[in-house]
Amino acid sequence: MRTDFIAMSQVSCLMACGGQPLPPPASADEPPIGADQVRETPGRIAYTVPAAWTVVTRGPLAVLTAQEGDVHVVIADATATQADAAVSEVWAQYRSAPKLKLAVDAPAREGWDQVRTYVYETSPNERRVVQAIAFRHGAAWSVALLDASLPTLEKRAAQLALVAGSLRPKGHERESFAGRRANKLDAGRLAKLDVLIERGRQALGVPGVAIAIVQDGQVIAARGYGVRELGKPAPVDADSQFMIASLTKALSTLLLARLVDEGKLRWDQPVREVYPDFKLGDAATTAAVRIEHLVSACTGLPRNDMEWLFGFADSTPRRVLADLASVQPTTKFGETFQYSNQLAAAAGFIAAHVTEPERELGQAYDAAMKTQIFAPLGMNATTFDFRLALRANHASPHSWDIDGTTRVAVMELNRSIAPLRPAGGAWSSVNDLIKYIELELSGGLAPNGKRLVSEQNLLRRREKHVAVGERAHYGMGLGVDFTYSTPIVEHNGSLWGYRSHMFWLPEHGVGAVILTNAAAGAVIQGAFRRCLLEQLFDGKPEAIEDMDSAANTFRQLAARERERMVVPADSAAAAGLARRYVNPKLGGLSVSTTADATSFDFGEWKSVVASRKNGDDTLSFISITPGVAGFEFVASKANDGKRQLVLRDAQHEYPFTETAT
Secondary structure, X not given: OOOOHHHHHHHHOOOOOOOOOOOOOOOXXXXXXXXXXXXXXXXXXXXXXXXXXXXXEEOOEEEEEOOOOOEEEEEEEOOOOOHHHHHHHHHHHHOOOOOEEEEXXXXXXXXXXXXXXXXXXXXXXXXXXXXXXXXXEOOEEEEEEEEEEHHHHHHOHHHHHHHHHHOEEOOOOOOOOOOOOOOOOOHHHHHHHHHHHHHHHHHHOOOEEEEEEEEOOEEEEEEEEEEOOOOOOOEOOOOOEEEOOOHHHHHHHHHHHHHHHOOOOOOOOEHHHHOOOOOOOOHHHHHHOEHHHHHOOOOOOOOOOHHHHOOOOOOOHHHHHHHHHHOOOOOOOOOOOOOOHHHHHHHHHHHHHHHOOOOOHHHHHXXXXXXXXXXXXXXXXXXXXXHHHHHOOEOOOEEEOOOOOEEEOOOHHHHHHHHHHHHOOOEEOHHXXXXXXXXXXXXXXXXXXXXXXXXXXXXXXXXXXXXXXXXXXXXXXXXXXXXXXXXXXEEEEEEOOEEEEEEEEOOOOEEEEEEEOOOXXXXXXXXXXXXXXXXXXXXXXXXXXXXXXXHHHHHHHHHHHHHHOEOOOOHHXXXXXXXXXXXXXXXXXXXXXXXXXXXXXXXXOEEEEEEEEOOOOOEEEEEOOOOOOOOEEEEEEOOOOOEEEEXXXXXXXXXXXXXOO
């Protein structure tokens, strides 16, 4: 597990507890940095200030502030000789520390001898994330604090990753695999991966995992671990189908590359030339968007998932494209990484429109992917058809329940991706996906040796559109990581009860895919990638320790959240709810209460809810049914006195207001 703010935020941003908002730091008339700038503390701890951020020195503190003024990173050397005391010392120099939720030790990496991470309590209405990390090098401790508004944190996550990833003792040389020849992955080395996967499955309660690995043109491993569904004996194998989520994006951009080869599209072609109805909430951004920008997360449009997770039964691809007209950018074009599933879906559907302009967009896309991508690659089990997948050898989704026990998850919410399926709606197996990775490693050749796509346009998808950290960037539906000085091309995927990851090393002829049927599988995937690199290059043995640490942190955070929740929801709190609410964008919410449970029903899906009193005396209701868990609704009142339940994502707020109908 990465011991930086981004990794911790991925967990803690989903969780909210009571606390008081922190005052802003003292302002200073400092100009923004013109370009990324490496600095160091008096104790010779190096860090990078991102372009357009400001940095102010306040005594021993360096305070880095993002453009919006509400994301602050404080970096300082401490005089204390213990981690907790060092963090308290730096907080005292900065401002009053909020209430601590959890402190856990993390593996020492990047030249550090000891690392300890801290997550602090905030209330949902604050929309803030507060964290700290203490690092020891020799006898000296350094501390980094994060005090960030959640909306800006999401917008500036790439720059924050740059700051966090750059923190290291001055002169430390990062592990590098540059110039090394990859080892042959023999049975002994592959057995190390087996041990890691089984250890992770047991620690995290992941029912099933499937992997495939290719090296030098040969598939050297393709197998499954565990079962397709808890309580049933059917094993996972290399043909078991999983929802692969955002791995679908890379397959969709392969279709775009073929159309560019055929002269039917240009990467730099304005989208409106191809699809005149294309419109975003901002006219200038609409005009600026080219085909390549739809899948490169650089337009400034924010993640906007709530609007397709609710009321999706009647949604269509055409409606998904039409709904983009109401989405406003929250950063400048090309300024930073902001992930948009709607734009990625638009890319696939517009490509389909080019192939068959008279056909319904979804049907045209399904047909184009089948005939131009899946069939030539021999990916015969890959499909967008839920009914077909659920009748086949498929893995069911799983998630932890509120007590940290793995349960079979409901499938309903995964169906919401169907109207956006170019962004994440495919079902596939590792046996199919490794064929796609072989195409990437061969420079565009299909299994029969015929060219499916030109090498030029295959590789164009990997070119940098926007940075996502110190040594990583995002291209078109693919990320490229240079952390170890040899490029790793990759993408991961996440849907309810499924986690997926694929990656390949073009310089070494090696690629792999791992699919899991549980949300906690994300921890195994990161460790699997690291373990494979260790076996290829005799890297430092870090994977198992990283995985054990991440599993421990996830379980401790979940346990802390459970302490605050009341299940069944508090009866007095539930009695204060209206029976029916509505939001103009997300639709209706019906409340039902029995002696055993309070449930929220949104039409296409429903969930039992827990209640929680927050530190600011507000009341939250949180969905807890595995497969639809984690949606938090804060009780409030509208200006006219009507009862409301407010749902938020990082950058949006959706009030559901009581209604009689």
